[in-house]
Amino acid sequence: VQLQASGGGLVQAGDSLRLSCVATSGSSSPLDMGWFRQAPGKDREFVAATRGSGGESNYADSVDVRFTVSRDNAKNTMYLQMNSLKPEDTATYYCAANGRNYIGPFAGAYDYWGQGTQVTVSS
Numbered sequence: 001v002q003l004q005a006s007g008g009g010l011v012q013a014g015d016s017l018r019l020s021c022v023a024t025s026g027s028s029s030p031l032d033m034g035w036f037r038q039a040p041g042k043d044r045e046f047v048a049a050t051r052g053s054g055g056e057s058n059y060a061d062s063v064d065v066r067f068t069v070s071r072d073n074a075k076n077t078m079y080l081q082m083n084s085l086k087p088e089d090t091a092t093y094y095c096a097a098n099g100r101n102y103i104g105p106f107a108g109a110y111d112y113w114g115q116g117t118q119v120t121v122s123s
Contacts, residue, residue, distance in 0.1 A: 001025045003114030005095045010120045011085055019080040021095030021114055030054075032103050033078045034110060035069060037091035037119075046105030047093070048080060058103045063089075085121045092116035 007019040025031060034049030048069040050057045057069050063082075071078040078095060096110035 001112040005114040005117040008117035008119045016083045021078045023076045031097040033097045037093045039091040049103035087123045
């Protein structure tokens with residue numbers, strides 16, 4: 001499984017961005033997928049995740065309401081719509097996937113990781 005994240009950029013506080021993660025999967029069924037982020041000097045933290053079916057999602061408290069995770073399995077793509085961005089959202093955003101029936105915040109449960117895409121929010 002290979003994951004390719006894109007869509008990051010430099011925006012102002014209050015703006016929106018949509019990240020995409022395309023999965024090239026050898027799995028016979030859609031994998032559970034998630035977004036994590038890592039700011040300089042900080043640990044990687046969970047942002048959001050979605051079931052392979054897209055029927056259930058999970059969000060970190062810090063982004064709930066502002067961010068929405070979705071997916072289009074026909075395109076093998078997961079999205080993260082980020083609204084009302086804040087400077088504290090500045091980080092490298094990573095997409096991840098697993099075949100463990102897991103959409104929680106533990107990074108170790110995700111078997112596959114994409115390269116990061118940088119999101120910078122200026123005040």
